[in-house]
Every structure is written in structure tokens, then in C-alpha cells.
Amino acid sequence: MWAQREIRLRPRPRGFHLVTDEVVAGVPELRELRIGLAHLFIRHTSASLTLNENASPDVRRDFEAWFDAAVPEDAPFWTHTLEGPDDMPAHIKASLLGPSLSLPVRDGRLALGTWQGVYLCEHRDHGGSRSLLVTLNGDA
């Protein structure tokens, strides 16, 4: 079985946001899969997806702190600065974390570990709404 759906995520502030429930709600066909994979893909170059701890908001705040320190807006070597100081760092962060997640599916559910949740990583100050394309494939 193959299914593909677009999910529009509402605009969110710069930072790391838990969106697991929103993603699962957007692909009802997930329940039909016995074994399979769910492929989540963000169609942007300044936002990304990752999987991490789904409990403490602290963790998501510390993600933002580390990425801002590791990819500073005022690095002397940026040349692509026309779209604002947050733009080029956003591109680097997006590639470090990546545009997609492939998640195993078992018995109609994402087979995540207890502590794993899907993060939308918004790297721009005003990134606006983001588009996810979710592709499901599996044994129904």
C-alpha cells in the first residue's frame, strides 16, 4: 500500500517544536499498515525535522541554544546575507538535521521508542507555515 499526503503546519516561532500528534492525525491511512515505513519530508531549506526527547521542554530549549552557538549569525565568513542574518545559519542547521525522517510502522502505529517524538525545527525568525509531504508504504 502506498499513500501520500501533504500536511500544512501552522507558523511557529524559531525553535524546536513537538509535532508528533499533528503528523499522525494527518495520515489516517497509517492505521491500515501492519508493517511499513512512514517517510516525513519538509519541503523547505530553512526548517528541518528530527527525532528527540518528547517530555521536557528544557531539551527543546537547549537544542535552540546549542544550534545558535554552533552556527552563529555573526560569523565573519557569511557571504549570503541578503535575506537577513538568520537566513544562512538556517540553511546550515537545516542540513545538519536533515529534511526527512523515515519511521518504522508496526500494527498501525509509529514504532517509536518511549521517549521519541517528532520535532519541527524552525530555523527562521519568521518562517511562516511549513509544508510536510508524508509518504506511507507498507503491508496492509
Next chain:
Amino acid sequence: MWAQREIRLRPRPRGFHLVTDEVVAGVPELRELRIGLAHLFIRHTSASLTLNENASPDVRRDFEAWFDAAVPEDAPFWTHTLEGPDDMPAHIKASLLGPSLSLPVRDGRLALGTWQGVYLCEHRDHGGSRSLLVTLNGDA
């Protein structure tokens, strides 16, 4: 053909460990695939998977050195510190490397390059046993 199996990896010290043979041995159905993909997924948020050089232990030691320097335990901005100084850096490292690998399969074997091997990246001091969920899909 779809198959899904859990592989329990024994506890390993913090660092980078070659586990290619262990993973292959854990999914005997791999041999039945003519063309396909093997999806390896670690069900944790403080350990990760990557593909890199399978020969020199030097390389794996230098991975640990770089990641420890890039994501220091004593960074002034950590707020999620309750679970120990190695916890928050482990979350960041896990997302930088990612929880999964999708590997091409050809004629019943992983179609890796000559020098590519699967690393278990253990980011905690005492991470314990780790669970992998391997999903195989392909043309039998």
C-alpha cells in the same frame, strides 16, 4: 517482501562502535532480497546510527573527540541537567547523526561501499542495551 525484526545490542561504553556484522546476522531475510532497502532504526534519543570508515579504530576515536569538543558537557547554556552532564549533549549528538540509516540492498547483501560500516554511536556514559528495529522491504 516486508520483514521487521528487533535487534538488541549489548551495552557498550560511550563512543563509536562497528556493528555491521551484528546487524546483518540479525536479519536473515536480507538474503532473500534481490533489490531493496534495509531501514535501521534506533529507538532511543541519546544514541544514534551512522555510516563511516570500517577499518581504522583511529577514526572512531577521533569521532568521539570531535563530538565531545563540539557539544561540550560544560557549556554555560544547558538547562536540562537533571539526568547528568552527559545527557543533554547526548541528545544533541543523537540528532546531529540521526536515529536511522536506509541502506540499499542488492542480491541479498547490503550494497555498501568498500569502506562503509555501520556505527552504533553511544553518547551516554552508561547507556545500557540499545534496541534497533530493522525493516526490510524489497523485491524477493
Next chain:
Amino acid sequence: MWAQREIRLRPRPRGFHLVTDEVVAGVPELRELRIGLAHLFIRHTSASLTLNENASPDVRRDFEAWFDAAVPEDAPFWTHTLEGPDDMPAHIKASLLGPSLSLPVRDGRLALGTWQGVYLCEHRDHGGSRSLLVTLNGDA
């Protein structure tokens, strides 16, 4: 439908290079897929693949600048130095960006966002030709 093809990329200088058109031209079977996934896999440990901005050469130059600063050749902790000062940093960069991309396919084309393009990330000074293995899977 499954298809698998090797694409040989010609040698390129160290840096980040747009190769979307070359990859698409190398897998004519892509046109037959209504819904599916294209899996791109680089069979090396010192080059990688990522998805990012497909317009400004500035962005690709700034990628090189950031990665060179973040993974310096003269870091005091490298022990794997036999293959030259660019070798160990190349391994780290390769794992930060990853060896593969899974891209959604819709109506015979890669369903990328407007600004997304495939980068070959060449981390060695003289990396030579690079081999990609592309695996297509989908509903024809």
C-alpha cells in the same frame, strides 16, 4: 516497482555542488512512478549528500566555510592523520550530513520544494569520481 541504478559522478573540487539534474537524468524509471520514494546513496565515507538551496552559489560557498570552521584540519585531537589533513575532517563532515537522501516522488517527478536541490558534498581535496546508488520504489 523497484529499480536500482548506479550513477558515476565526475570528479569535483572540494565543496558543495548542485547535482539534481544529473541524478534525475540517471534514473529514467522515475517517470513511471505515480507515488513513491527515490533513495540516493553515496558509497563513500568522505563525501555526502544533502538537500538545500538551489539558487545562490553564495549558499554553497558558505556551507564550505562553515564546515571548514566547525571541523578544522588542525584540531589538536586528530590521531587518524596518515591520509592527509583533509581526511579525518572529511569523515566527520560526511557523517554530519549523511550518506543518503530519501526523496518523495509524485507523478513521475521528485516532489521537492521550490528551493530544494541535491548537493554532492565533496569533503576531500582530491576525492575523484563518486559512485551513487539510486533505488526507486513506488506505485507505477
